[in-house]
Structure formats: C-alpha cells, structure tokens
Amino acid sequence: MLIKVQSAANSGLEAIGVDVEVSVSNRGLPGFDIVGLAGKAVEESKERVRAAIGNSRMEFPQRKITVNLAPADILKEGSFYDLPIAVGIMASVLQYEVPKDSLFFGELSLDGSLRHTKGAVLMALFAKEQGLGNIFVPFPSANEAAIIKGVNVYAIENLSQLAGFLLGKTALQPIVYEEHVEHVEDIEFDMAEVLGQEYAKRAIEIAAAGAHNILMIGSPGSGKTMLARALPGILPRLNEGESLEVTKLYSVAGSMPPQGSLITTRPFRSPHHTISQIGLIGGGSKPQPGEVSLAHRGVLFLDEFNEFPRSVLESLRQPVEDGVLTISRARERVTYPCRFMLVASSNPCPCGYLGHSKKPCICSPREVKKYRKRASGPILDRIDLHVDVPEVDIAKFAENQKASSLSEPSSAIRERIAVVRQKQAVRFKGEHIFTNGEMKNSHIKKYAKLSREAELILTRAGIQYQLSARSYMKLIKISRTIADLADVEYIERNHALEALQYRSKAYELD
Amino acid sequence: MNTVMIQDKMYPGLLKEIPDAPKKLYYKGDWNSEIFAYCLAVVGTRRMTSYGKRICEELVGEIAASGITIVSGFMYGVDATAHKATLRVGGKTIAVMPCGIDLIHPEDQEDLYNEILETGGLILSEFEGDFKPLLWTYPKRNRIVAGLCQATLVVEAGEKSGSLITANFTKKYERKLFAIPGPLTSEVAKGTAQLLKEGASIVTCAKDVVDFYRSDPGFSLRFTPPAGRGPTRLQKTQDLHSNSTLEQKILEYLKRESVGLDSLVRAFNVQASQIGAAISILQLEGFISEDQGKFYVN
Numbered sequence: 001m002l003i004k005v006q007s008a009a010n011s012g013l014e015a016i017g018v019d020v021e022v023s024v025s026n027r028g029l030p031g032f033d034i035v036g037l038a039g040k041a042v043e044e045s046k047e048r049v050r051a052a053i054g055n056s057r058m059e060f061p062q063r064k065i066t067v068n069l070a071p072a073d074i075l076k077e078g079s080f081y082d083l084p085i086a087v088g089i090m091a092s093v094l095q096y097e098v099p100k101d102s103l104f105f106g107e108l109s110l111d112g113s114l115r116h117t118k119g120a121v122l123m124a125l126f127a128k129e130q131g132l133g134n135i136f137v138p139f140p141s142a143n144e145a146a147i148i149k150g151v152n153v154y155a156i157e158n159l160s161q162l163a164g165f166l167l168g169k170t171a172l173q174p175i176v177y178e179e180h181v182e183h184v185e186d187i188e189f190d191m192a193e194v195l196g197q198e199y200a201k202r203a204i205e206i207a208a209a210g211a212h213n214i215l216m217i218g219s220p221g222s223g224k225t226m227l228a229r230a231l232p233g234i235l236p237r238l239n240e241g242e243s244l245e246v247t248k249l250y251s252v253a254g255s256m257p258p259q260g261s262l263i264t265t266r267p268f269r270s271p272h273h274t275i276s277q278i279g280l281i282g283g284g285s286k287p288q289p290g291e292v293s294l295a296h297r298g299v300l301f302l303d304e305f306n307e308f309p310r311s312v313l314e315s316l317r318q319p320v321e322d323g324v325l326t327i328s329r330a331r332e333r334v335t336y337p338c339r340f341m342l343v344a345s346s347n348p349c350p351c352g353y354l355g356h357s358k359k360p361c362i363c364s365p366r367e368v369k370k371y372r373k374r375a376s377g378p379i380l381d382r383i384d385l386h387v388d389v390p391e392v393d394i395a396k397f398a399e400n401q402k403a404s405s406l407s408e409p410s411s412a413i414r415e416r417i418a419v420v421r422q423k424q425a426v427r428f429k430g431e432h433i434f435t436n437g438e439m440k441n442s443h444i445k446k447y448a449k450l451s452r453e454a455e456l457i458l459t460r461a462g463i464q465y466q467l468s469a470r471s472y473m474k475l476i477k478i479s480r481t482i483a484d485l486a487d488v489e490y491i492e493r494n495h496a497l498e499a500l501q502y503r504s505k506a507y508e509l510d
Numbered sequence: 511m512n513t514v515m516i517q518d519k520m521y522p523g524l525l526k527e528i529p530d531a532p533k534k535l536y537y538k539g540d541w542n543s544e545i546f547a548y549c550l551a552v553v554g555t556r557r558m559t560s561y562g563k564r565i566c567e568e569l570v571g572e573i574a575a576s577g578i579t580i581v582s583g584f585m586y587g588v589d590a591t592a593h594k595a596t597l598r599v600g601g602k603t604i605a606v607m608p609c610g611i612d613l614i615h616p617e618d619q620e621d622l623y624n625e626i627l628e629t630g631g632l633i634l635s636e637f638e639g640d641f642k643p644l645l646w647t648y649p650k651r652n653r654i655v656a657g658l659c660q661a662t663l664v665v666e667a668g669e670k671s672g673s674l675i676t677a678n679f680t681k682k683y684e685r686k687l688f689a690i691p692g693p694l695t696s697e698v699a700k701g702t703a704q705l706l707k708e709g710a711s712i713v714t715c716a717k718d719v720v721d722f723y724r725s726d727p728g729f730s731l732r733f734t735p736p737a738g739r740g741p742t743r744l745q746k747t748q749d750l751h752s753n754s755t756l757e758q759k760i761l762e763y764l765k766r767e768s769v770g771l772d773s774l775v776r777a778f779n780v781q782a783s784q785i786g787a788a789i790s791i792l793q794l795e796g797f798i799s800e801d802q803g804k805f806y807v808n
Contacts, residue, residue, distance in 0.1 A: 196772050196776075197772060198771070198772050198775040198776070198782040199770075199771040199772050199775065199782045199785070199786065200772075201782070202781075202782035202783055202786070354802070355560070355802035355803055360557055360697065361557070364556075364586065364616075365586045365616075365618070366586075366616060366618045369618060388770075388803045390770050390772065390803050457790075457791075457794065460794055461790075461794060464794060482783070493787075494783075494784075494787040495787075497786070497787035497788075497790040497791055497794075498783050498786040498787045498790065500786075500790040500793075500794075501771070501786040501789065501790055505800075
C-alpha cells in the first residue's frame, strides 16, 4: 500500500513542499530504505523511526518499506522527516487515514517522544501559504509554530498520542499562542549606569537614532563595551514585521529555545574575534545564517575590531552596504537578510594606553601604525561615526556631582529615538530604506537639505580637513540625524558643526 | 661615496673641537658648510607627551625660522617632531644616525628622511654601509649631535634618558644647555627638571634660545620666509560668526587647562551636542587644535 504524508524542507528562509511517500509492500525481503537524495541525518532517521515505533508499543511492519522524498532532486537535510516517515509507516499498521491538508514535521527520540526541532515557524508559515489547515509539530516547538495565525498547530508529545488522535480515539485541540513577556528585562545596562562619557553617549544616541554604524576608540576600561551593550536598551522595540523576520532567522539557525515565542527585542550579537568568515557571514554546504544575519534588525558588536582577521572584516563590506546576503553553494543559493547596525570598538594602540593621561603607552609609533593598518580601510569608510572614548577619572568624577544630573535613563532616550525613527520611516516611505544611516547619495540630495550656513561650514571643513567625497556625505548623513533629534527639517549650522566632531580623525595623524 | 675626513677643510669646525671627534663622517645630501654655522641640538624622549609635542613644534618651529639649523637624532618622539617642525617652516635640519649611512632607522620614517634631503638638509653618520644600530652606537651618535652645536635644547626627558647623555656631552664640551620645564607630575619632566636644577638655562619662549645666538656678532637675522610652504597656523579665511558666549567661555577655560569634550560638558553643565558644535567652530576658525582627545588654544 502507498501512503502520502506532506512535509516541507527549508532552503534558507524559503520552504519547499516535500511529499513523503511510504510504500509498504508484501513482496520482497523485509527491509527499510529511504530514497530521494537523503542526507546523512535523513538516512539515520530509519533507526530512530524503527526504535520509536517499537518503543511506543506498536508493531513495526516486517515488510519491505520504501520511503521516497519527492521531489527527488533536492538534497534533504535535517532530522525533521522522522515524524512524517513514522506517520506513514504507522498508517500501514493501524490503518488510519492520513489527513490530507496537514503538514508533519519533527524529530523523534528513540522512546517515541518528539524533540524540539528547528525551523518550526517557517514550516507553519509555509502551511499557511499553501492553504494547509493543520500542522503537527513537536510539543516543545509548538508555541513557535503558533506564532503564525490561521493555522491549527497540534502539539505532539509522542507517537502514541498522535496515533490515538489519528485513529479518532483521543481528542487533541490546536494550541493557542502564548507570548512570553520577556522585554521587561531587555535593558542589560542602563545608559545612566555609564560613568561620564557624555560625548560618547551622545554619539551612541545619534547612531541609534539614525541606525548609523559607529566606531569607538578608547583605552581598556573606559566603557566602550558597556556603551555598546547599553544600545539594545535605547533602540526602539521591533515592530511586528521585523519581529517575524528575526524569529524566522533564529528558528532556521536553531537558536530558538523550546517553547520560544516571537522575538521582540533587538538582537545584540558580539562574536569573538577568532570567528571564521563562515561564522560571521554564514555558509556551509546547507547554508546557515551567520552572525550578520542573526544581528538582523539589531546590533553587531565587534569588540577589539583590530584583532579580527582582515579577511573576515573584508567580507563584511557587502553585507554592511546591502543589508542582504546571498550565499551560493554548489547545490543551492540562499538569501538571508542582514540589516544590522555595526558597532566596533578598538584600542588606540596595542598596549591600549596611547593618549591616556595617567599610564604611559609602551608602543613604538611603528607598532601603532601597524595596529591601525590592520583595520580594513573600506570597512572604516562605511562607519559613519568615529568617537573617542577617553578614560574616566573616577576621582574627578566624584567631585563633580553635576554630572549625575545629566545622565538620562535608557527608557527616556529610547522614547526619543522611537520618535525619530518613526519620522524617518515616514520620510523614506517608498524608498526601500528606513533610516538615515541607509541613505545613498540620491537620498541625501533629496532628503538632507542643508541650510546655507550649514553648507558653508561643511564646505569649509571639507577643505580644511581634506575630506573625501564619501566622508563629506557621511557628515551630511550624521547632520540629518542630529537635525531629526532636534526636530527640524532643514539641517542648521549647529547640526553640521556637531557632526564634525564625529568624523574620522585617524587619517589626520602624522 | 660621500665622506668628509677630519683633516678636510669642510669638516665642521665645532665638531673638530671635541676630544673624540669622528675621524670620518659619511653623509647624504648636498654638503654646504653654511649649514653648520649656527646649530641647535634638539633632543628628548621617544615617549613624548602631547604637551611636549606641542611645545616642541611651537618653539623649534620659531627657532628654525630664525635661521638656526636644527640637529637631532632622527628617532621618533622629540627627534622626529623637531625635524618635522623645522621642515614645516622651511628651515634646515641635520639628522645624525646611530646606524650605517645606508640605513634608514627607524625605517618607517622614510618620508621624513627624504624630505630632509629634498630641502637641503643633511643625513650624517660615522658608521659606514648598512651597519645596524646597537646599544652603544646611540651614545656615540649623541656626542656628534652635541658636538655639532653651540647649544642643546632638551624638550622632555625621563630620569634615565638617552637625552641626558647628550646633555652631559654638551656640558663636557662647555656648550650652552637649555631645558624646557614640564609638569612635575610627568615622568618625562624629571630629567629636564634635574638639568634645570643643575644649572641649565630655562626656556619659556623661542626668544630665550634665539637671543643666545644673536649675541654672536656673526649671527644676523637670516630668516627669509621661504615661498610656498605656508605659515604654520591656518589662516582665517572667512568669518563663520563665532562669537557666542559659550565659545568665548570655552576658549577662556581651555587657556587655563587643556581638556577633552567630556570635561567641558561637566564644567559648563550643558549638553554634549552644544559643546561639540562650539568646539567645531573654534577648531575651524583655528583658535584651538586637538591632540589625542584634548583641546589646546593656539
């Protein structure tokens, strides 16, 4: 007899329908084969299915079983075909009708229970698009699948339970999506906790408001990492569309926890500098999203920027520019979004104390030069704001109590930034960009209008500091965000002047 | 190969006077005895502070502009700054190398090396070929630096600094020794403080040094501003209306103490954005300049 069970395979963020055809034949020697370009994990599925059915107090048919995964020309990877295969084999024994408009998906454990499986939200979305009304997923992944409205999600704990339901012996209700409220504690560091650094804080705020990339240079312990970690707390929360994008990426990468719900806080990724190119960009024979994609709609923080291998940094050029990344491999080509804010931090020199007022720097100018050269020029060029984060003199700080009155809590800054982001969303409607940081030259001409005085200042600075055309454009972009923060349409003199403080000064050193 | 022997007529007279004068000098550049007439050795630490850098640029620039040749050791820090400050005002400078004449040491200063030669300066060494610099060649070099000059100016020096070796040679050869005072809290002001205590002349402005040379009847004001190299400071081209009270106040504050942006924010209790804008305009107008995160009044 032939049984057909519907399932799906993912290729990047897209899903493709896969029919699992199970033929149980009385002719031929007893055996179990899987055909249809099955990868290693799918091959092993045979043993899991056999043991799981046996351990669920059901009989495993001693006949010739052939499983075909159609279409047969796409490589099938992953452990989630366990469930559809088991459902097909059980049908031959228990003689139930496999529901037509349903999608099965999940990895089996040898005892017959179902395990948390990655990609649940993608499968649910696929079911909805294909008009399949029901999706059967492992219990731990059910909440994740239930994010998608309009599909009945059945949470399956084990094979016996599923068999009972399919035979009509027990009832099973589709589960209702539960949102775990977790964004209460999403503020890891509050901006108010960062001592001093008024100037760097302002720079961080501008970067957050316009989604500009930012580079912080400062000696160890000055608070660079803390400032970066405070960023998610001042960025506006993800809207619904963005949340789904991020959740899909995390689901595909297998980074969703069991019982996971929609991700509503902006991702903050800080890979260590020993990361490989594939780890950062994504890849593999079955291309997985890398850190840049996991930082989508959030922050990619590269601490000790100069320590990253040059080849790894160079590979960031295109993702930073385009916000999407296509990974091509022999068998498939997948596209992952990666619209992130790049936050880099670096020491001023190898020992870290160049320009420190207390500790002497022990590096020779040659070492400093070599160290600075390690950072990729083209990448530095794509970073809008360059800011010095000097050491904080604690003693001096205690004397001056005024400082505390100036530091604002993250929540207040976040509100302000949300307003500015909203303004940008309205401005760039129909332009396929959302923030000032993404502006190309054509957008700058159209949306970043300079007052006469501001133009005078930028032109003068361009000559005086020998700015390149790109640097000049970066200054206008920053000025645009500063003007937005001040809630004015035309960029005024003071906005341009302030923006000048955030230009890259690295090339002015002799 | 360009060499000068001690018995040659063109051998620098002042250098010949010292007891252990080198018998043979290798050189690069166009030898012009005129360059040795009035020389000042400028020495100091490799680990210069931003204060030292600023003072060195300012004083040496002015001294060199009055026609005095600046002699130094081509090392980074004070040496390189002195060479550069001289070149900027179109002055002449001599670099005495601690290594063979064919080597550039430190090699990453090749640009400076070439610029010295292009502007009529000299590169000198008593070592031939590609002889590597060694621990003992530095003090040997220092005696030539001191020996070539009527006076030595110590900019910044630590307690055990190679610059003090040059200073000691200067004293031994009975030449004039100048030192620039620095903050007592600074490691690299200890050496200069010691020299001042021992009787070196204090330098608070370029005039202190130039006057010493002026006392020589042969020394006339030889300074003719060379064309094309421009003034050291940026000139105001167009007034960008910088006369707000905050800018004035910041300028007053910076005259007393050089600080960074954060300190200004705290001192005036205003938003960082306002301070940033005020600082930018002051910089554009050329009133202040920045070095390693701190702002100085020009």
